[in-house]
Amino acid sequence: MAIPLKYNFRNLLVRKVSTGMTVAVIGLVVGVFLCVLALAQGVTRTLSVTASTRNVMTMRVGSQAEMQSVITRDQADQIQSLEGIERSPSGKPYVSPELLTLINVPRQDGKSSNVQIRGMAPIGLEMRPAVKIVDGRMFQPGTAEAIVSRNLSNRFAGMRVGDTIKSGSFRWAIVGLFDAAGSAYESEIWTDVTDLQAQTKRQIYSSIFVRTPDQGAAARYIETVKGDQRLKLEGKTEKKYYEEQMVTGAPIKVLAFIVGIFTAIGASFGAMNTMYAQVSARTREIGTLRAIGFSRRAILASFVLEALMLCLAGGILGTGLAYLLFNLVLTKPTGTMNFRTFSEVLFNFRLTPPLIAGGIVFSLAMGLLGGFFPAARAARLKITTALREV
């Protein structure tokens, strides 16, 4: 027969201070673990969300990022005439030759960062259905106007509608803000590609953004580009491209792993200490339980369960802390550097249900590790010696 859970629960309540401290330790450790994972999750999601499998980005062979690719006007003209490109209801091909460059602009906290500025054909907006203009209007070609993401506008100085972005001799008037549904475009400024070429004195493009009618057409288009020996270009679906960019989040995941392992072992040692103290303080009690007929196995299970309850409380506390932190303090998007482009990627910490589940499992693992050995000691106690204990 099993020892009722109420017995463990009351025991935890009786030793308030010791229980409270252990719960706090486990809670902090789970909270830290979730923070790091939520950061990695945020970066990953930013780079993968809403990317389409129908949109294809054409870049120079070997380019790891758009910024590294160079496409000449001739190449761009040849691509426009390739097969498999969808046309808009008005008959215009869905092709947007784009140029990407970096500008260094001041943030609201007084420091400055590199931000990507994307020159595109006006049709480029239509090709990215997840992006919506939320304030002001779209830029007009030929007027040095730009639209910026709402996230950037919140993070950088002088980026509201009506402001002018200044960087070196470049000037762009902001006429609108857009929302990019949490995607990588949230870290960008958009303007007309011809204007950007004129201001930066470059006659090239970084990539050609093309929409195809379906996935099969996208694959055929990619094959055509690859097969054309003159072009020396390669196509990737938007989705694949951003998946490859996710290496940015990889070091953070390694960090999460290291922090997680070290703190988990440390905290489970703390839990183990608490449980050992419980076992030795309750030696006579254990003897009594054995004497009235509870088996060794029941004692083992009871103490392991008690450790699990202790750590579960910690896990819930930690998840709660992380939740409050993300919803009350870290609500603004934060940035980290994409080492491939030397520009800032904006993202939000994201506490997803799988992460929450992971945090709880993590706390239970600590409970199991911290509870097993003390429970085994309790189960091994001899009835006679246990009862004789003061």
Add this chain to the structure above:
Amino acid sequence: MKYFRLIWRNVFRKKTRMILTTSSIILVLVLIVVLTSLLQAMQQDPSGGRGANRLVVQHATGLANFLPLSQRQRIEQIPGVVAVSPQIWFGGVYKDDRPENFFGQLSADPEIYFDKVFDDATIDPAVKAQWKANRNSFVAGEAIVKKFGWKPGEHVVLRGTYIPISLDLVFAGSFKAGDESNVFFHNEYLNQSKWFGADKYTGIYYLKVQSADDVPRVAAAIDQMFENSDAPTKTLTEKQFQLQFMEMLGSVKFLVRGISLIILFAVTLIVANTVAMSARERVTEIAVMRTLGFRRTHILGFILSESVLMSLIGGVLGVLLARYFFIPGMVKGMQTTPMAPFLLNFRVTVPTLAAAFGISVGVGVLAGFVPAIRSSQIRIVDGLRQVV
């Protein structure tokens, strides 16, 4: 000191508890040393503070735009300027696309680079001579050489990314410096490869001025000189230049600091809990000691000393194990992870270890404080009456 034996025996009274608590202190200290060293590696100052009289000139709009090479001569003529090396960030791929094989690849002017500009790097004169003499040769930071095991004369191919050419370079030798995460090859080699821009443009100018006092004047003079040209410049001190990248890591830095603080707090709670449990079990004993004539301050001192002693043991072991066991192992283990590029400048410094040790003392004091006060305030009658 005469009570040291008593305190020592009390610390080791319950061996399992002592080992577990010390182990958690050790684990946390190792983690803090690793995190601090990683942060330092990321914000490596290439000169170790000696770059105060070096400047970096970049395009006013940022690094993505190139500067005309014609500017070099004009910068050299500014009084106070010692030498100017144009440099291009090649950003190529070594072996394969995996992030662990990433390192900095820059062109430089070999005639002056180690002699007049990056002059706090240590390089064998023979290696330097060889690098200067062979247009297709390159030198690399020792950390990179160790990682990839390059031998002098070995060919290393870097596949270009934004520059559409491949470099076939011959390894000349290594240099030692604060920042060993870069390799340097000839500007001329890039130029000769007929990449469209290399004979007319450069990414940045890296230059040295006579003394740190010249820095603001020269920087202002350069920016003024090109203000209204096609390529306006932004001149930064070496430190500001590095900071550009660090600023973008902003939240990561904040996160690492935050994590360190929180886990320190957690380990303080663990130690405090241990001390409190051990004090609670000895209430009767403490009352007996008081009866024998030990004062409240004695008891306070004993319990606090126990906590500090336990933390000190953890601190000493933690620092030693971090330095000689955990960190070498972890660095080796992380070489094949995306973390690898950050490890090139990864060094565990004495100040970091000293700080970790200091932290352990702090944890001991903080953790022992409350239990020590509570134990010292127990009334003798209550203590003797209590049955644990």
